[in-house]
Amino acid sequence: MIKAISVIIGLALTTVFLPALPCHGAKYAGEFTYLGLGARALAMGGAYVSLAEDGFACYWNPAGTVKGEHQAAFMHSSTYGGMVNYDAAGYCRPVNGGGIGLVLFRLSVEDVPMTGDALIDLNHNGLMDPGERLDYAKISFTSDNEWFLLANYSRSLRWGLDAGGNLKLVYKSVGPNSAWGLGLDAGILAGLPWNLTAGLHVADLSTTYLAWDTGTRELITPTARLGLSWRPRFGPGRQPLTLSGAADIRFEGRATSAQYRAGAASADLHAGIEYLVKQRLALRLGVDQSRFAAGAGLRLGRFGIDYAFLGSGELGNSTRISGSIGF
Numbered sequence: 001m002i003k004a005i006s007v008i009i010g011l012a013l014t015t016v017f018l019p020a021l022p023c024h025g026a027k028y029a030g031e032f033t034y035l036g037l038g039a040r041a042l043a044m045g046g047a048y049v050s051l052a053e054d055g056f057a058c059y060w061n062p063a064g065t066v067k068g069e070h071q072a073a074f075m076h077s078s079t080y081g082g083m084v085n086y087d088a089a090g091y092c093r094p095v096n097g098g099g100i101g102l103v104l105f106r107l108s109v110e111d112v113p114m115t116g117d118a119l120i121d122l123n124h125n126g127l128m129d130p131g132e133r134l135d136y137a138k139i140s141f142t143s144d145n146e147w148f149l150l151a152n153y154s155r156s157l158r159w160g161l162d163a164g165g166n167l168k169l170v171y172k173s174v175g176p177n178s179a180w181g182l183g184l185d186a187g188i189l190a191g192l193p194w195n196l197t198a199g200l201h202v203a204d205l206s207t208t209y210l211a212w213d214t215g216t217r218e219l220i221t222p223t224a225r226l227g228l229s230w231r232p233r234f235g236p237g238r239q240p241l242t243l244s245g246a247a248d249i250r251f252e253g254r255a256t257s258a259q260y261r262a263g264a265a266s267a268d269l270h271a272g273i274e275y276l277v278k279q280r281l282a283l284r285l286g287v288d289q290s291r292f293a294a295g296a297g298l299r300l301g302r303f304g305i306d307y308a309f310l311g312s313g314e315l316g317n318s319t320r321i322s323g324s325i326g327f
Contacts, residue, residue: 035086037105050199065153066162165186170220179218201227227247
């Protein structure tokens with residue numbers, strides 16, 4: 001156990017400071033990949049990096065497919081009057097001391113106004129200055145579509161560690177323009193004493209490179225997700241109570257958009273709790289960057305359905321529903 005603790009602390013420190021090295025990242029370029037998948041995880045405030053064990057396991061932690069359930073999961077959500085739609089499908093299967101997984105996600109935003117040709121730019125500086133205006137007759141509307149595909153493989157290692165990686169393919173389109181990107185994620189899970197589990201997920205470890213057909217280049221910089229969960233033992237079988245916490249650490253200079261910040265470094269915190277009633281009904285509460293979350297899940301044989309309520313402050317509240325099939 002001491003070895004496992006040493007390894008995870010060492011890797012955590014390495015990956016936390018790796019993004020601080022000089023690089024030319026585009027802030028928020030990969031923001032859509034951090035929206036969260038699965039109503040169970042979202043109802044627990046996104047504190048899922050050390051729990052990843054369902055059909056979306058490799059999204060939350062690439063090492064999660066080692067001991068995750070053999071399961072397919074699905075999610076759909078429509079928010080802001082149908083303007084923003086989320087769709088996702090995931091698959092997890094433990095195999096021969098390891099695991100494999102797939103996740104496909106799509107975000108679409110309809111009726112995006114295009115004002116590039118509508119500005120009456122008298123001084124040709126590309127900005128709306130005093131005395132200038134928009135020609136509303138020249139405003140057009142388009143859609144924004146953002147996709148990513150994760151292909152996962154994981155293995156059990158020594159010292160109680162599981163490790164895994166994702167090959168990530170990203171596609172984005174806005175109007176007539178599009179971009180492709182390719183990157184890598186990595187993660188580890190460590191079983192610790194006292195029924196604790198620690199997790200580390202480094203998303204975009206390779207710094208995902210996005211190439212637009214306009215010639216523009218963007219880099220999605222790494223994000224380190226650290227998590228710790230506790231399942232106190234009350235008796236035989238699956239433990240009914242789960243407590244979990246997590247932090248997303250970035251070096252993008254997010255300023256006031258982050259929960260905590262110091263210079264270019266920032267951290268956003270997540271916490272969640274789940275209680276199982278007779279191994280069928282799950283009740284959940286969570287906090288996602290100080291925003292309230294809650295939900296429930298019902299398991300009937302091989303089938304499961306989960307619901308999450310997400311408080312979003314000024315943007316309004318939203319809900320997520322996901323389903324799963326076990327094999």
